[in-house]
Amino acid sequence: MAKIFAAITGVGGYVPEDILSNTDLEKMVDTTDEWITTRTGIKERRILKDPNKATSDMGVEVVKQILEKTGISPEEIDMLICATVTPDTTFPDTANTILAKVGSKNAFGYDINAACSGFLYALTTGAKFIESGMYKKVIVIGADKMSSIIDYTDRSTCIIFGDGAGGVLLEPNTEGNGFIDAVLRGDGAGREFLHMKAGGSLKPATAETVASKEHYVFQDGKPVFKAAVTGMVNTVNQVLERNQLTVEDIDWLVPHQANMRIINSVGDMLEIPKEKVMVNIHKFGNTTAGTLPLCLWDYESKLKKGDHIMFTAFGGGFTWGSVLLKWAY
Ligand code: UT7
Numbered sequence: 001m002a003k004i005f006a007a008i009t010g011v012g013g014y015v016p017e018d019i020l021s022n023t024d025l026e027k028m029v030d031t032t033d034e035w036i037t038t039r040t041g042i043k044e045r046r047i048l049k050d051p052n053k054a055t056s057d058m059g060v061e062v063v064k065q066i067l068e069k070t071g072i073s074p075e076e077i078d079m080l081i082c083a084t085v086t087p088d089t090t091f092p093d094t095a096n097t098i099l100a101k102v103g104s105k106n107a108f109g110y111d112i113n114a115a116c117s118g119f120l121y122a123l124t125t126g127a128k129f130i131e132s133g134m135y136k137k138v139i140v141i142g143a144d145k146m147s148s149i150i151d152y153t154d155r156s157t158c159i160i161f162g163d164g165a166g167g168v169l170l171e172p173n174t175e176g177n178g179f180i181d182a183v184l185r186g187d188g189a190g191r192e193f194l195h196m197k198a199g200g201s202l203k204p205a206t207a208e209t210v211a212s213k214e215h216y217v218f219q220d221g222k223p224v225f226k227a228a229v230t231g232m233v234n235t236v237n238q239v240l241e242r243n244q245l246t247v248e249d250i251d252w253l254v255p256h257q258a259n260m261r262i263i264n265s266v267g268d269m270l271e272i273p274k275e276k277v278m279v280n281i282h283k284f285g286n287t288t289a290g291t292l293p294l295c296l297w298d299y300e301s302k303l304k305k306g307d308h309i310m311f312t313a314f315g316g317g318f319t320w321g322s323v324l325l326k327w328a329y
Pocket residue numbers: 030031032035036039040116155156159220221222224225228257258259262286288314315316
């Protein structure tokens with residue numbers, strides 16, 4: 001029997017309409033368009049302003065788009081994995097909320113919390129359910145409403161993050177196109193540099209935790225920056241080596257969109273031509289689990305069957321890793 005590969009057969013993306021530009025941020029905190037542009041490469045990000053909308057609502061738009069593009073019905077979905085650090089509620093999970101909202105009746109799902117690496121963890125998990133032959137249609141989403149956990153008086157974080165969601169449909173492929181390999185890593189020792197202090201079982205929400213702004217993202221940017229570059233480059237190289245490939249074999253590098261300087265450093269260290277590196281950070285900022293599928297969504301029309309796509313990401317945890325796949329359409 002031919003080996004089953006888990007191929008991406010459809011891509012969806014969604015960003016809210018409202019734009020938060022660098023000029024807007026200049027009026028909110030002590031910053032400048034020039035500082036943000038040169039230090040991060042970000043010009044604007046999207047914000048989900050409707051107070052009644054949450055991460056699942058962005059996920060729903062992604063799923064609807066995927067169903068429409070691929071011509072499958074909600075009943076045909078077997079499984080949905082949602083990578084997010086901003087679930088609608090602590091429980092139940094966002095994946096099941098999305099499934100209910102799109103009218104899926106025959107699926108199950110769950111969330112994966114791996115911050116900016118969440119989409120890679122979720123993609124790998126989803127791929128294994130396809131490769132094993134257990135499921136035929138698995139949707140993998142990366143979605144975050146970062147504006148719900150950002151302190152818009154903290155200039156070191158509010159300039160970076162934005163809201164958005166993207167996702168893919170995974171289906172079996174016997175032509176050799178699809179998920180090839182992953183090197184995924186985690187090291188909880190990095191948690192002190194990027195985290196949310198309260199709201200979990202360690203420090204449940206109280207009036208004091210709210211007053212002291214402990215429900216927002218805390219980041220010590222410099223150590224995260226350094227670890228991100230090393231972690232992404234190392235795992236890309238490990239994936240290449242394990243598969244007897246070289247950087248020349250990569251048709252597209254899809255890096256997490258956290259900072260243009262990080263993307264450039266990773267690209268330079270790998271010595272990969274800039275035109276092979278997907279970038280949309282200037283438009284959307286860092287959407288955490290959303291960045292990688294939103295890149296695919298933006299670049300979908302340029303991809304060719306058989307292209308080697310290398311994803312790489314780094315985020316809170318620390319979590320990081322790289323995934324290699326062959327494009328199937
Ligand atoms: O996606 C998850 C993983 N996250 C990342 O990969 C993010 C990694 N880190 C970064 O991208 C960068 O560290 C940041 C963009 C967060 C910060 O850039 P940086 O070049 O590391 O700046 P810094 O934190 O060292 O700050 C340099 C200076 C400081 O002033 P002093 O102490 O030199 O006087 C900051 O107070 O820039 C100041 N600063 C700002 N100035 C104007 C910090 N934020 C701002 C701002 N506008 N928004």
